[in-house]
Amino acid sequence: xxxxxxxxxxxxxxxxxxxxxxxxxxxxxxxxxxxxxxxxxxxxxxxxxxxxxxxxxxxxxxxxxxxxxxxxxxxxxxxxxxxxxxxxxxxxxxxxxxxxxxxxxxxxxxxxxxxxxxxxxxxxxxxxxxxxxxxxxxxxxxxxxxxxxxxxxxxxxxxxxxxxxxxxxxxxxxxxxxxxxxxxxxxxxxxxxxxxxxxxxxxxxxxxxxxxxxxxxxxxxxxxxxxxxxxxxxxxxxxxxxxxxxxxxxxxxxxxxxxxxxxxxxxxxxxxxxxxxxxxxxxxxxxxxxxxxxxxxxxxxxxxx
Numbered sequence: 001x002x003x004x005x006x007x008x009x010x011x012x013x014x015x016x017x018x019x020x021x022x023x024x025x026x027x028x029x030x031x032x033x034x035x036x037x038x039x040x041x042x043x044x045x046x047x048x049x050x051x052x053x054x055x056x057x058x059x060x061x062x063x064x065x066x067x068x069x070x071x072x073x074x075x076x077x078x079x080x081x082x083x084x085x086x087x088x089x090x091x092x093x094x095x096x097x098x099x100x101x102x103x104x105x106x107x108x109x110x111x112x113x114x115x116x117x118x119x120x121x122x123x124x125x126x127x128x129x130x131x132x133x134x135x136x137x138x139x140x141x142x143x144x145x146x147x148x149x150x151x152x153x154x155x156x157x158x159x160x161x162x163x164x165x166x167x168x169x170x171x172x173x174x175x176x177x178x179x180x181x182x183x184x185x186x187x188x189x190x191x192x193x194x195x196x197x198x199x200x201x202x203x204x205x206x207x208x209x210x211x212x213x214x215x216x217x218x219x220x221x222x223x224x225x226x227x228x229x230x231x232x233x234x235x236x237x238x239x240x241x242x243x244x245x246x247x248x249x250x251x252x253x254x255x256x257x258x259x260x261x262x263x264x265x266x267x268x269x270x271x272x273x274x275x276x277x278x279x280x281x282x283x284x285x286x287x288x289x290x291x292x293x294x295x296x297x298x299x300x301x302x303x304x305x
Contacts, residue, residue: 035174035210041117046175049121054168056125057132061160064129065136070153073140080137081232087130088225088269089276094127095218096273098211127218134225135163174210178203220262223269238268 041049072079139159143152177199184196231239242264246257 035171035207035214041120043179045117047172049117050168050172050175052121053124053128053171054164056121057128057164057168058160060125060129060132061136061164062157065133066153066156066160069133069136069140069156070149081229084134084137084225084229085233087133088222088229089272091127091130091218091222092226092269092273093222093276093280094273095215095222096270096277098215098218099270099273100277131221132160132163134221136160174206216266219266219269219273221265221269223265223267223272224261226272227265227268 069080072083136156136159140152140156143155147155181196181199181203184192184199187193187196227238227242230236242261245264246261249260250257
């Protein structure tokens with residue numbers, strides 16, 4: 001390989017790592033959200049389902065996000081904030097639904113995904129599309145505007161592959177770690193058996209925590225997308241309030257500022273999600289469709305029987 005080609009590859013890898021580091025928060029959110037989609041399926045299908053979602057994520061990035069982002073950035077950059085508002089609103093909607101389900105207010109998502117693998121994979125790929133869009137757009141915005149077209153595409157391709165491997169490698173490890181614990185329980189070494197048993201016992205709690213983190217991540221990312229991109233299209237009230245709070249507490253340090261920023265974004269996301277849920281329910285009622293009850297919460301008719 002020539003020195004010139006090595007230099008180009010090095011430049012691409014360096015730019016990819018630098019740009020992708022700025023979207024690390026969204027990557028963590030993506031890794032936290034995805035394991036929810038493989039809960040309830042048989043252990044033998046967990047890795048195949050994760051692989052299908054990962055392939056869907058690759059397709060999202062290479063067939064939809066990168067081409068559309070490059071075209072819009074070149075010819076219609078004003079459209080991007082509106083697309084991100086729509087994507088953020090969808091995440092707010094999904095997050096608010098899950099919070100309502102925690103309190104027994106299921107209203108339209110019967111747990112078919114736990115039984116229907118195609119629906120489960122489709123739902124995960126749909127959510128990945130929104131999160132991956134933010135990852136790639138943040139990365140694109142972080143690149144040197146003087147970078148050539150082909151080098152930009154190469155950097156985005158590296159970021160897409162890197163993020164997909166990172167996220168879904170972590171997800172695969174999370175969903176199979178209980179199997180690792182079961183194998184450790186069969187070890188002749190007592191200490192290894194005890195460790196394996198502890199892993200197996202802890203996994204239900206781990207997944208409950210991941211479910212909560214994933215839901216909060218949806219609300220946080222969705223709320224942040226809505227706040228920031230409403231500001232981009234001229235509605236600055238929420239963004240100004242957020243910046244005002246950040247400025248008021250900046251003396252407390254960057255960690256506190258980040259926590260408060262995240263909390264505010266999540267609250268805004270939840271409120272926006274509740275509003276969208278209300279609109280969806282209103283439309284369903286208008287057209288005479290009755291929302292389904294969440295599995296585990298019997299409908300009045302079922303309760304009567």
